[in-house]
Amino acid sequence: MNAILIYLLEASICVAITVLFYRIVLSELTFFTLNRVILIGMLMLSFIIPMLSFKLGITSMGTGEITLPEFLVGKEVAQEAVSFTWQELVFYTYLSGVVVMTAHLILGFFTSQRLLGKSRLMRYQDYWIAVHPKFIPASFFSYILLPDFNPDRSEQRQIVLHESVHVRLKHSWDLLLIQFAKIIFWFNPLIYQFERSLREVHEYQADQGVTSTYSKREYSGLLLQMITGGQGWHFMNNFNQFQTKKRIIMMSKPQSQKREMRRFLLAIPVLAALFFVFSCEITPEEDIEGPTMMGESKATTIGPNMDISARKLARDGEEIFDVVEDQPEPPGGMEGWNKYLSQNLTYPAQARSMGVEGTVIVVFVVNSDGTLSDVEILRGIGAGADEEAVRVVENAADWTPGSQRGRTINTRMRLPIRFKLAGSTQKEEPIASAPNDVDEVVVVAYSKK
Template sequence: MIRYLIEVMAFQLGFLIIYDLFLKKETFFQWNRAYLIGAFSLALVLPSISLPVFRATVAPDTLLYPHFLIQLDEVVLGAGGEASGDTLPWEFLIPIVGSVLALMWFVFKLVKIWRLHLQGELKVHFDHNQIQLPDSETAFSFFKNVFLGDRLTGAQKASILKHELVHVRQWHSLDLLFFELMRVLFWFNPLVYIYQKKTSELHEYLADTGSGVPKKEQYQLLLSETFGTRDISFINPFYKKSLLKKRMDMLRKKPSHQLKKMKYLLLLPLLGGMLLYTSCETEQPVDKEKQATLPGVTVIDENSVEFRFSGEDFTAEDERNALKDLIFEHLDDKERFTIFIKGQEGNPYGIYSIQNGSAFLQRKADDTPNKILPMDGQTQTVGVPFSRVEKVPVFPGCENDTDPRACFQREIQKHIRENFRYPEEAQQQGIQGRVSVLFTVDTDGSIANVRLRGPHKLLETEAARIISELPQMTPGEQKGKKVQVPFAIPITFKLSSQANNDKTVQRKPIGRMRVLGKMDNNGHYKGKVTDSKGLNLPGVNILATNSEAYAVSDFDGNFSIEVTQGEQLGFSFSGLPDYEMIIE
């Protein structure tokens, strides 16, 4: 979030510099008005835009795969049985409090306008409403309402009304209201106030040039300094002392030549640079000194190292851990990184190729079996993918719901909260943490194949009890036959007294998925899925695009799936971006 806000402000500042240096002195007021509003809005979405044509590093596009093992939203439960959410971090709390205060101030200003509306004498016209304010010299407009004080002379009212009607016809209040709402959301961004001020200036230039009032008469009105003002940021006041000189300068200025509109083309290289920045993927620098100190590692060049183990076989735990550290160090590399693994006598043992979040083990020429980082995941029978089953399982009470999937999630979370009891022994011992639960809705609608993994048996037992009490459901169907459909849900047990500082609560997955694995002799790719920080991910959906084989990772993130070389694998996990890799 912080990076997004910094990028937004940087882009807005870039657009603003172009405006101040090249555009603001021109008389293309409508163009400048569109530029300011468009540039501000564009800066809000630019950080999320990534165009392949601008990417500095070419990588395969990420394919999106639907979840076939549905991952239900996490349920967080407190010791009193009530739902307990995570404590909102201060870096989010401060902006929210500021926005609430800004919203209150915005509402207060709206109330001030409404009170003036009630105090004045209303005259309804075809294209506007004229409101005469008693004992006042005020002159301003807000949408179709033109407010004029009764102390103004008839000649002044006539000239001012022509001026304010330009604001009404061109909907200038809508521009200012947009920026006022942006001030509520981004009250901490000083550029919002600058953009609003500059847009307000353009409104006055447009009204001055479009009112039809002779320039001499406008000069006299502006210099009279007899008009009252209102401290409301989203109205169009006729008189504003800070704008006096600028408005008179613009009235004297000759219209800009049409060729000067070519200046707006300066936006193109600036926009191109911004898109190039947002499309680039940052590579993490490799700490070569740290890399060279790992046991058995010899740096060959920046994209390859030699890893030599001791003994006749690769069994030493510290050496295996060192190799894992080395692999994870380079998982995000955009260029291929190679690890040449050799035995004590320098004989080749294997080669690891690492690139774009995946590591592939290339076997020796004679295909001699090896024991490098064996994976223990087993092929699992997971039923019919949830996204492909013709009739999804139905939770009791959801039979007539228009969205049975969403209804299923609501009802199962409701069931967990209503049946939850924090084990007293776990409370006394200060035990808390996340229990990962995998289960299947069987062909008879019952809950089967329940698997749990948590920080303590007490929490696992309670989670198992809750899941076992799920009601009988209507089973899923595929081609007229009842089938199994798998589900996964994390249940977090949290003690309120320790919620903010106890490190036993397992953190949530962050970043993106990483895959480490290899092909075996039987045509299976065996691997492990983790997040960016190495946290094992249970319940990851793995789909082979060609053969349509599928698997689900176990509690340690291990999986095994039957594939062929060159085939694509898609990985889906709730809360992280989908991931795609090609088996080499």
């Protein structure tokens, strides 16, 4: 659920940036075909970019400490499962809007189909003309809709020519795409501005098609005569549904100079920025190669708290080792360690109520006498989770210390603890079974994401 909400937020931001880019940089240009391509292309990329994921590695700045298998905290107890988190409330509100918008779209489509079924169809210059008294001049996929039709009248020939451009350029398919986008992003006010911009480009293209045959003065007069408040349905390109004054000004405007096409190149850095922000992820410190307790390749880096790995002396004044011949071992081995964490590690109430999730990385030292010390947070998520992770490590029993060349030594260890709420859609690692008498915490074997 959280992943869906994050995707919607990121894609919505991409749509908003696309609209602002078009309105500020391109909307006054007369390269209508390119404007249409940019709008449709950037809309589709707004859907795709947040779905992509490319990880950028970070060069380790020091020797990595031994990393224990990741531990997952998180199954909600049954009595708490009945309550809704704020993410669930937002998600179900969003779904309600999707249902309303979908119903509105389906109603419009079937209403148009019903009227088409009742209309009188005729063939004119390779186009289908649908005549019905309730129609306003418009196009609908391959149909030109008119309240009446007399090909001997000049104004009707101009209207048919205008609408034939919409049909020939398949503008209704653009509008179908934008209707789906409105269903998904109904909460974003800029998606309606996006639709307005796209419809304007459609009208400019159609007007340009008419003025290549008829005089601009004659056609401008027709636009003024045909002003109507009717909007038609979603897939229709109405003959006079947008600002008449703006269309007349655009018709009278000189063609944009070819050198102004360089503005379209500005779309490249805009898309590159969106791609970098929403598709590229900096590899977290646990994904950089280093040793693990289980002997597998494991991520490690110094991370934000550089003092942890930089400190080389333990409390006894001896050196702290990051890589050892014989690794430290908790009481009862890893099975005993997992059992201890399962019985003692809990999800903080504050983090649960705030919907906070994420991975806390705890670094600690297993001293040469087996005691645990220097427990610190390498990476935290707040809301009480950091303190809970520190508490459970500090209260742990003594370990069997690590050894190097036959003598016991101080060893730095690292423990990732992932806090995850029930119902979250975050991608999980393979889960190993927890002890049967514990349903609050399960153990996750770490693998590279």
